[in-house]
Amino acid sequence: MNRIPTLAFSFALALSAGQFGARAQSNGAADTASDAASTLSPVDYNFVAQANLGAPFQIDSGRLAEQKATTANIRDYAHLMVVTHIPVVDDLNAILARKRIAAPPETLLQGAYDAMIASLKADTGAGLDRDYVEGQVDYQKGNAALFRHEIQYGADPELRAFAQRTLPKIEDHLERAQKLAKGEALGVSTQQGLASPARIGTTE
Secondary structure (H helix, E strand, O other): OOOOOOHHHHHHOOHHHHHHHHHHHOOOOOHHHHHHHHOHHHHHHHHHHHHHHHHHHHHHHHHHHHHHHHHHHHHHHHHHHHHHHHHHHHHHHHHHHHOOOOOOOHHHHHHHHEEEEEEHHEEEEEHHHHHHHHHHHHHHHHHHHHHHHHHOOOOOOHHHHHHHHHHHHHHHHHHHHHHHHHHHHHHOOOOOOOOOOHHHOOOO
């Protein structure tokens, strides 16, 4: 069993706005991405590139965990991720449609998400429970930081308003994921948490 590559995900989320813009240009990005770069500030560009991938990832990974997780608490959490992120996708898409721009591509982050989905598809039992919950804690922390950064430094009023109305949901999801990660919902003691002997045999 391979752990979800949360380090790759965390690294992708940590990329600066300048790095996003530079890579899109150097890789010969599509015209729609160029339009986004000319229309949006670097902070807004970075925010849209990441948020556009994050909500669909939460839907896809949530559907897998909803089907495969071994505990009701994790399945309920996964269901919440699905139903709360569908309107987030619709909300962001509506903003981009009004601006007549497409979200810029972000191949590194997309690759990290694809790897996490592949890991969830391959995982079973307690390993899937542990990997999904650990991944969710990391994801929600990074996502909260992303949305706070947009609220503080974003230039586009619509995108900042979108971040402001979405952040409370992210903070609620983080709190729920952290409660799951304490261990009780994963069948281990609170003292053990996720650092249990069951992790032996996983790859870092």
